Amino acid sequence: MIWIWVAAGGALGALLRMATAQVIGRLAGGAEMPMGILLVNIVGCGLMGALFVLLERFELATYLRQGLTVGLLGAFTTFSTFALEAYQLVIDGRLAVAAIYVILSLLGSFIALLAGIFLTQWSLSH
Template sequence: MTAVAVALGGALGALTRWWVSESLQGGAPDLRFPWGTFTVNLLGALLLGLLYGVLQHVEVSAGARAFMTVGVLGAFTTFSTFSFEAVAMAHGGALARAALYLGTSVLAGVLLAWLGFQAGQSIAAP
């Protein structure tokens, strides 16, 4: 049953990622700066941190946890696209832009995951 929860969550997360990228980039990857991928990855880091902070204090089933974390947020964020976009920028000669994308994505992602976790702890703490 957990596999079904992950699959359903994955479908929802992937569709949401597609919608955000379409909204921000009009469907075409913008290798000047890939705002769609940047946005979903940072938002996903924040939401996953928030969710894990809340789940420290709230009991949910394994299926519900897998649906939200692995399914929805796992499919919403994308490491492979992030990696490819950085390679494409570097290959196109935009080394500084690629480095900025890599650095800001990783540092901001970790910071937002931590902030989300702290907020989740505060929201759900007894």
């Protein structure tokens, strides 16, 4: 049963990632870096932080926990796409943009995770 929930969450997460990245990519127009995946990873980490706190506080069946974390958010965020896009920036000779993209992705995602944790803890305590 858990595999079905992870697969369903993964399918939904992948579809949400693709749609979100495409919309953000269109809105960002001629941005130097892949803004869609950058924002997907940052937002996904914020959601993972919030979900982490909620799952610590509220009981949820293991299959639902795994479906949401491993499936939905695991497929929504994507490290492999990030790595490939950073590589493409490097081979295109855009080293400064690649470095900024990598730094923003890593720091932004980590800060978003922390924000998700702290904001959810704060909202649950008030």
